[in-house]
Amino acid sequence: MHMQDSLRSVARHSPVLSAVLRAPFSRRAWAEVAYCLIGFPLGLVGGTLLVVVLALGAGFALSLVLAVVGALLLIGGLRLARGLGGVHRGLAGALLGVRTATPPAFRPGGGFVGRVDARLRDGVGWRSAGYVLAKLPVGALGAYAVLWWITGLVNLTAPLRWAVLGQQPEPGDPDGMPLLTPIPFGGPHVDTFAGTWLAVLVGAVTLLCAPWVTRLVVAGDLWLIGALLGPGRLADRVRDLEETRALAVDDSVALLRRVERDLHDGAQVRLVAVAMGLDMIKEGLVEGQPLDVGRIRKLVDGAHRNATEALTELRDLARGIHPPVLDDGLPDALATLTARSTVPVLLSTDVPVRPTPAIETIAYFCAAELLTNVIKHSGARRAEIGVTQRDGLLRLQVTDDGRGGAAAGTGSGLPGLVQRVRTVDGRIDVHSPEGGPTTVTVELPLRA
Known part of the structure; x- marks a missing residue:
C-alpha cells in the first residue's frame, strides 16, 4: 500500500518520472520482451535459411548449365520470404497489436516463362526478403535488449544468492561474486555482503532502462515491417484510387x-x-x-x-x-452563406488562386453542411470559418464554441462529407472533445 501510494504521489507531481518507474511493470513492456524473445530465433533461423537459398540460387543462376536450377532456387527463396514476412506480421499483430495490411497476392504470368519471370520480378517477395535479412541484426539487437532485463533481475537477487545459495568468494579468490551488466566488457565483483546491495542498485537501474532499450529496438523493427512487409506505396495508392473511384461513382449515382x-x-x-x-x-x-x-x-x-x-x-x-453564388467565387459564396446563418459567423478567406469549379463546389457544400451542424447540434453561440491556401491545398476550417462531442455516424452528416472529400483525394479531420470547442478541417487539392 505504501509503495502504491508513493507511485501515485510521484505520478501526480512528475509524469515523466512516473512513466520511467512504471515502465518495467507495464503490459506493453513485457509484450515487447516476448516479441524480442520469439523474434530472435525466428529471425535467426529464417534469415540464415533464406541467405543460403538466395546465395545458392544467385550462384547457380550465373552458371550456364545450372541457370534454371538457380532461377528455381531464387523463386523458392522469394516464396519463403513471403511466408516468413506473413509470420512476422502476424507476430507483431498478436503481441504488439500492430496490424499491417497484407500486400497484394502474387499474380502469375502466362506460360512457364511468364510465370518464372513474374516470380523473379515479385516486388513483394524481394521486399519481404529484405526484411528477413534485416531481421538478422535487428533480432540480435532484440536479444541484447532482453539481456538488460536478465542482468537486472539477476542482480536484484544478489543478497539472496549470497546468503541462501552461498555464493560468497572462496578463500584465496580475489574476485568474488560478479556484478552483471548488459555491457559486454566485464564488470566489477562483489566480495562482501554489503556489496551485494550495490548489485541490487545496479539491477534496479538496469531494469528501469531495459523497457526503453527494448522499445527502441521494437520501434525500429516495426518501422521495417511497415516499410517492407506492407502493401507498398504503389499498392496503397492503387487501392486508394480504386476506393475513391468507387466513391465518386456512388456519389454520382x-x-x-x-x-x-x-x-x-x-x-x-x-x-x-x-x-x-x-x-x-x-x-x-x-x-x-x-x-x-x-x-x-x-x-x-x-x-x-x-x-x-x-x-x-x-x-x-x-x-x-451547382449553387449560382459560386459563379463569383468561393469567398463571395461563403459570405452569402454566413450572412444567412442564425448563429453569428466570423468569416476569413485568403484564396489568391481560384480552385477548379468541382473543388469550389465541394468546399462550399462542406461549409454549408458543417454550418448546419453548428446551428442544429452544437448549441454554439458563435462560429468561425477560415479558408486559406497553402502548399497547393485549399484548407477550410470551421470552429464553434458549442458542446463538442461531434463524431461520424451520429446524424451529423460527417460520413457523407468524408466520402465527398475523398473523391478528390482530400481529407477531413474532426477534433471535438466533450465540452468543446469543435474544429473541423477540410483539405482539398486546388484541382480535381
Whole structure:
C-alpha cells in the first residue's frame, strides 16, 4: 500500500518520472520482451535459411548449365520470404497489436516463362526478403535488449544468492561474486555482503532502462515491417484510387437518383397539374357554350400556382447541383452563406488562386453542411470559418464554441462529407472533445 501510494504521489507531481518507474511493470513492456524473445530465433533461423537459398540460387543462376536450377532456387527463396514476412506480421499483430495490411497476392504470368519471370520480378517477395535479412541484426539487437532485463533481475537477487545459495568468494579468490551488466566488457565483483546491495542498485537501474532499450529496438523493427512487409506505396495508392473511384461513382449515382426523385415527386407533378389545368381551361372555352368566368379564373390561378412552384423546385434543384453564388467565387459564396446563418459567423478567406469549379463546389457544400451542424447540434453561440491556401491545398476550417462531442455516424452528416472529400483525394479531420470547442478541417487539392 505504501509503495502504491508513493507511485501515485510521484505520478501526480512528475509524469515523466512516473512513466520511467512504471515502465518495467507495464503490459506493453513485457509484450515487447516476448516479441524480442520469439523474434530472435525466428529471425535467426529464417534469415540464415533464406541467405543460403538466395546465395545458392544467385550462384547457380550465373552458371550456364545450372541457370534454371538457380532461377528455381531464387523463386523458392522469394516464396519463403513471403511466408516468413506473413509470420512476422502476424507476430507483431498478436503481441504488439500492430496490424499491417497484407500486400497484394502474387499474380502469375502466362506460360512457364511468364510465370518464372513474374516470380523473379515479385516486388513483394524481394521486399519481404529484405526484411528477413534485416531481421538478422535487428533480432540480435532484440536479444541484447532482453539481456538488460536478465542482468537486472539477476542482480536484484544478489543478497539472496549470497546468503541462501552461498555464493560468497572462496578463500584465496580475489574476485568474488560478479556484478552483471548488459555491457559486454566485464564488470566489477562483489566480495562482501554489503556489496551485494550495490548489485541490487545496479539491477534496479538496469531494469528501469531495459523497457526503453527494448522499445527502441521494437520501434525500429516495426518501422521495417511497415516499410517492407506492407502493401507498398504503389499498392496503397492503387487501392486508394480504386476506393475513391468507387466513391465518386456512388456519389454520382446517388446524385442522379436524388435528381430523378425530386423531379418525379416535385416538378413533374406540378407540371402535370399545370397541363391538366390548361386542358380543363381549354374545355371551358369551347365556342357556343356559356363561359363560367369564376371557374376559369380558379383553373388559371391553380395552373399559375403550380407553374410557380415547379419553377421554384427546379431552381432549388439546380442550386443543389451547382449553387449560382459560386459563379463569383468561393469567398463571395461563403459570405452569402454566413450572412444567412442564425448563429453569428466570423468569416476569413485568403484564396489568391481560384480552385477548379468541382473543388469550389465541394468546399462550399462542406461549409454549408458543417454550418448546419453548428446551428442544429452544437448549441454554439458563435462560429468561425477560415479558408486559406497553402502548399497547393485549399484548407477550410470551421470552429464553434458549442458542446463538442461531434463524431461520424451520429446524424451529423460527417460520413457523407468524408466520402465527398475523398473523391478528390482530400481529407477531413474532426477534433471535438466533450465540452468543446469543435474544429473541423477540410483539405482539398486546388484541382480535381
